[in-house]
Amino acid sequence: MDDNNNLKKIQEAIDSLPDNFSILEEQIDVDLQMEYFDYVKDKRSNEGIEDFDEAERQLNDPALSEDEKKQLLVRLAGHDQVEAFRIIERFHKGQQGVLRNWAVLALQESRMILQSSLLGEQQVFISTGLGGKGQNIRYFIAMMKREIDEPFTETQQKVIENEFQFFLAKGEGEVEEISFVDGLALGLFLFPLKKNLQDIFRSFIDECNQYGNFLREDVIITNVKKLTVEDIKNFLNNQDDLNNHDDEPEQD
Incomplete structure (x- = not known):
């Protein structure tokens, strides 16, 4: 029941989004994103x-620590001036690792603040661990x-690939990757944020199972991260452990 309520609230929030929302395109670890937003909320350190x-x-001084550069990028991103955006943009191009991803988040925030200032309306920014493209997550x-320890046959793999492409395209989505490991089919795909994924996959699985269930x-x-086979x-x-526990008879 709680899961259904949570899904309903999420869908309601998505449905209420304006048409001009923007999505972070880069794949950036969620923990790093949360750290960035914590820096943004720390108003005591965000003077102009x-x-x-x-x-x-x-920013380009090797003697400045990584944490100091992070704070400086957040401060720059808070300005509604093109000059601040260009500084972050130039810095971003020469970076790798954590500071590069941090600069990506600062660029996105700076762009939003500029747009809000120029257009006179609040901009909505959506970020996930796996990023997106356009208005697709x-x-x-x-x-x-069903027999997860058995590999998919070549015919089954072809069915999954073809139907996956067909149903996603039907929903204006796009397949980026698909691979098969033992009894797992793993994929990356883009899909419009405002469209219902559940309906697509219910139909997709029903269609695949016409060829042998x-x-x-x-x-x-x-949309948080790519899972490993071990994770899955x-x-x-x-x-399975939870289901087996639920099936156990209660003891008097």
Whole structure:
């Protein structure tokens, strides 16, 4: 019941989004995103910058610590001036790892603030661990064979690939990757945020199972990160343990 209520609330929030929302395209670890937003909320450390030239010099100073550069990027992103955006943009191009991803988040925030200032209306920004493209969210999916320890046959793989492409295209989505490991079919795909995924996958699995009833009806879908085979099998084992526990008779 709680899960259904949560899904309903999420869908209501999605339905209420304006048409001009933007989605973070990069795949950035969710923990790093949360850290960035914590920096943004820390108003005590987010005073404005008066000298942009000096700020850019500090950003490129090897002696400045990573944490100090993070804070400086957040401060720059808070300005509604093109000059601040250009400084972040130039810095981003020469970075790798954590600071590059941090600069991506700062660029996105700076762009939103500029747009809000120029257009006179609040901008909505959506970020997930797997990012997106345009107004499509990127998802990772794991589909399971009923006999999960047995590999998919070539025919079953072809059925999944063809039907996956067909049903996603029908919903204005796009397949980016699909691979098969033992009894798992793993994929990355893009799908419009405002469209209902459940209906698509219910029809997709029903269609695949016309060719031998080989797919489980439940799938794993996340927009947080790509799961490893070990992650998936651990999750399935935990679910089996919970189901077995629920089936145990109560003791008087």
